[in-house]
Structures are given as structure tokens and as C-alpha cells.
Amino acid sequence: MTVTLADVAKRARVGTGTVSRVLNGARNVSQSTRDRVQACILEMGYRPNLVARGLAASRTGMVCALIPAIGAPQHGEVIQGLGDVLHEHGIQVMIGDCGYQPDREEAIVADFLERRPDAFYLTGVVHNAKTRHMLRASGIPIVEGANLTDDPIDCVVGYSNHDAARALTLLMHKRGHRAMAFVASTSEHNDRIGDRLKGYYAACAELGWDSRHLVLENANSFSGGAAAVERVLRHPSQIDLLLCATDVLAVGAIFECQRRGIDVPGRLAIAGFDDLPLAAAINPGLTTVSVDRIAMGRVAGHMLLQRLSGRQGAHAKIDVGFTIRERASTCAGPEA
């Protein structure tokens, strides 16, 4: 029924090995036979069976990527960059959605490993012991992304969520904001959010705000951001800036302020994190932290390719940095 490599070999009057060589671009094949074989391939409409190739070569040409939520544009961008680079090398990306749940992540890793991927990409740098163990034991290259750590499973590419939050907090202080509240999203298992909060704490400590920091925690949704506004307005001390752990929370907060007729940033300034397209579009524009996620994905792809090509060592940790985008949702500073 379906035409196999052996069929091609027969038609071209060569051994299967030769066809295989042509297929994989080995140099030691004479031009004439190469041409003949390739003609047959075309004529017969032969398509290699990558499952068989994977078994024989123990290289499947597949890389697994785990993200916490498919449909979240941030992670989509990373995957896009990753895929762009890998596709050029004939590698396909298989995506897993672990929904911010470590045990789901573990299950997916276990499942995916049975498919013998050539490498793995994980979002975040915190994974449970079993997951780390399985991955290490598999012996394939692993890259963790979207944050930084000094103790990666294998290698890591991202930016310091901690430092970004700290820098944003300090900048807002410089701009004149004095009474801040931090709005975290409920996510015990999201290291990026956790580090952003820690970065906020660090900045507070540096500023000498050693007493009760106001920290709220809400679902990472527009209504979660709205709820934060309500809480803050009822707070005894007059909060003048809402530092939201995500743009979604921040946008929800801005919407709520619009509804209540609260001036942003006049009465309450709002900052976010992620620089989604929405951040630039909304009124007022949202001050936020920006990262080139596509580039991050591309770097991840290159790291994997390098590891796959044998060259160990090299960079095991790459910081792609971040940028703070100041927009109208926060004050331009005392001098402005």
C-alpha cells in the first residue's frame, strides 16, 4: 500500500542503505546514483516513515515543550521562537499544557518521555523532584525558560523576574509613588509570579519600608484585578500605586477604575507585567515590564541545537534581560 524505502531501492536498483544515504544527505554517494534514487523517490511519491527512522536511529526529531497554559499569548510567543529555530533543522515541537499544576507537569513529562523526544523545553525553573529526576535520567538536553536560576536541570534561558519587579518598584518610587500595594495572582506553583513578589519585597526593604507591605492575591483575570481595586480603596492608608503581577490583573484594575470614575494615575496609578499588546492599546497606556519572548524562544532553540550537536558546555544560563515600558498609567515623576 504505502511505498517504503525498500520499494524505492528496488526500483532504483540499489541497496536500501544507499537510499537511506541519499535521504540523509550522506556525501559518499555518486551523483549519478543519487539522481536516480531521487528520481524514483519523486516518481513513487515516497515519504519516509519517521516512526521507523526514530526507532532505528534513536533520534525522533521531536522536541517537547511544556507551557502552563496554551492560549496564553506570552507562552505562545516563546513556542513560536522555539519552533522557528527548530523547524529549520527538521525538528518538530510537541506542546504540553500543564495548567500550572506540578503533578500534571510530572504526568506529562512521564508520558512525553515515552515518545523519546530529542530534547525538552520547560516553562519556569521550579519543578518537583520526580520531574527533575526523570528529566535528568533521560539524558537528553533540557532547557528551562521564562525565568532564571542558578540550579537548572540542564540549562536555562530567561530573565530575572525578581530583578524586574525590584527595578519596577524602585523606578515607581523614583517617580514619586510612595504608598504601593502589590497584586499577586493566586499561583503557588508559578515561580515567575513568586519571584516578582520577592523582587517587590526586596525593593521595599531597600527603601526602608520594613513594615506591613500591602499584598493582595487574586485570580489572574480581569475580575481579579477589579477586585483588587475594591480592596485597595477600602484600605485605611491611601494607596497611590497598584503594582500588578500581570498585565491581565492591571488591565482589570484599570477597567474597574474607569467604572468607578477613579482617575488613573491621578488618584491611583497602575503598573503591570508582561507587556501584552493590550498594555499599549488601553487608556491610559499601561506601564509594564517587557521581554522579547520570541527572541527568548529562539535562544532556547539554539541552546537545544547546540546541546544536540554534542558540544556540551558553552552557555548553560542565558539572561535575555527586560525593559520597563513607562506609559501613562503611572506618574511621569516629580520633574514632569
Place this chain on the structure above:
Amino acid sequence: MTVTLADVAKRARVGTGTVSRVLNGARNVSQSTRDRVQACILEMGYRPNLVARGLAASRTGMVCALIPAIGAPQHGEVIQGLGDVLHEHGIQVMIGDCGYQPDREEAIVADFLERRPDAFYLTGVVHNAKTRHMLRASGIPIVEGANLTDDPIDCVVGYSNHDAARALTLLMHKRGHRAMAFVASTSEHNDRIGDRLKGYYAACAELGWDSRHLVLENANSFSGGAAAVERVLRHPSQIDLLLCATDVLAVGAIFECQRRGIDVPGRLAIAGFDDLPLAAAINPGLTTVSVDRIAMGRVAGHMLLQRLSGRQGAHAKIDVGFTIRERASTCAGPEA
């Protein structure tokens, strides 16, 4: 190095066939040997190699899904529903991003087919001839989604984008809107958008608006929606409703109105399509067309499972319907 099925068999003192049976839950294995084998599997930490299984059984337990843009939450929801159903049956989903480009779709389909997936999910119902041919020739179940057609490759699950746009237009007319403009997104190769426009035309025809329909075309982005507002305001006839082909366009339009101090819906009403979370959060709430995409994905999954289990026939076309969500961005009607 890695433990294989043969290793387990040796340790359990049974044939490889028996281990295979235990693995695949065949009934004809005595409880005692089953227990013994399973003990060995645990002790040795055996994990089956799905690549080898795929080759031997010519079932890979993989389904490929093509979406036009990873990171677009709409498609993420569909994939989520699809994955939920398939995972329960040990099937993994491999996602491809074809970026609204037919030739990229064709290339991805060709690549993916070499991995011998058990089935395929495609977004949309329009694909080029080569793609359709390859898919048909592969002989595996195919389901197309997110729209409807009478000529599916195999089967289709979705809703009529045409009818939804038509219904929305007619409803808006009923609500008192008389001078509409349709804002399409630039996408020659997006059948959903195309059908929405046709549905608008159909409604216009029914309403006797046979003369010059105002139709704009902009990039599917917030700024595209903003640009549409500018165009409409300069239009000689006073447009009172912007029918946007997507929520993103509509939200961009609302933002632009906010900037210009234009009352929505008083001066200009705005409606969208997709019912993103943003539609309910924004001020005013966005009137839009809603579809249960997760459910749609689940239905797609069930269709595939049914096809895979041999039972042909059954439903080859399932309409999951749509709902119009009226919110404050359009008028409540003459009676309100």
C-alpha cells in the same frame, strides 16, 4: 542502558508477548503472571518505548492539530477541549502553527504525516488542493473545526460563521441600528472571517440595503480597530454601528472612541465576534458572538475517537451553535 520489554520478560520468566499483553491490558493473562510481570515493571522502572510500539502496531497514539496562531486564546480553548478528551485515551496532541498561510499549512501537513499520526484536526474548512489530497490519501480520520461546510475532507464540527454574522446584523437592525459598517480583518485565507462578511452581506440583502455597504479592512489588531473608527468618522453618511469581525478589532475601536471622547453606543455602537474574556471586562461591555470552544474541541475529540474505533458513518457534521451576547456597547433597542 534503558530497560526494555525483553528485559522485563526475562526477569519475570515469561515471553515478550505476555509482557506486551499485560502492558496493553489484554484479558487473557492469568492474575498471577500479570501480578508478577507488573511487579517486575515497577521494580525495573520499565517505561515502554512508544516509538517502537508505533512502528509495530502502526498506531502512534498521536493526533496532529493545526491552528492558525498559537497564542490566540480562541484556538487554545479548542485544543484544550480536544486534548482533554484524547488524553483520557492515551492519545497525545501535537500542535502545528500555520500562521494563516495555506502553503505553510501544506508543508506542516506533509511533515506531520511522516510521523504517522492516528488522526488530524484542522482549523477552518478551506485548505488547498494538495493539502486535501494528502490528508485524504493518508486514510486517517480528519476533522475540520471552527466553521461548517457541506464538503468536509472527512468530518467537521463548528458553527456557521455566516449565520452568526447574519443573525447579529439582523438583531442590531432590530435594536434600531440603521447605518452599519463592517470591519473585516485582512486575511484572504481565513474562511471564518470571510464567512462572517458574507453573512453580513446576506443580512443587508434581506434588509433591502442593496446599495453601497461600507466595509473596511484592517489588520486584526487593536490598532486596526482604532484605524477603523477614524475612517468611519470621516465617512459622509453618519455610521451608527461598527460590526467588527473580531473582538480584538472591536476592543481597539472602543479604545479609540474613549480617546476621542466618542460615546459608545450613543454616538457609535460597536459589536464584535468571539466573546473573549476581554469582551465582558471592557467598558462598555462588548456585544459579541459567543461559542463554547472547549466543548467544540471535545466534540472534535469524540468524533476522532469514534472514527478511530472503526465505526464509520455516524455524524460527519456537527453544529455546536452560537449565542449572541448583548452588552452595553450596542443599543438595547427601541423599547428599552
Place this chain on the structure above:
DNA sequence: CTGTTAGCGCCTTCAC
């Protein structure tokens, strides 16, 4: 119920 035997389609030595 269970062991044995062929492959699945391809890659990869190893001789020629």
C-alpha cells in the same frame, strides 16, 4: 493462558 516467531521501516556497521 503463554512462548515463539515474524516482521514494522529504517539506519548502520562491515565487507566488498
Place this chain on the structure above:
DNA sequence: GTGAAGGCGCTAACAG
């Protein structure tokens, strides 16, 4: 440069 042969790890008859 090229053919032949031996697996890769597993499933699926087929005997017993």
C-alpha cells in the same frame, strides 16, 4: 561508492 545483514523495541499472529 555500494550491497547485505543485523538490529532498534514492540506487537501480533500462531502454535501449543
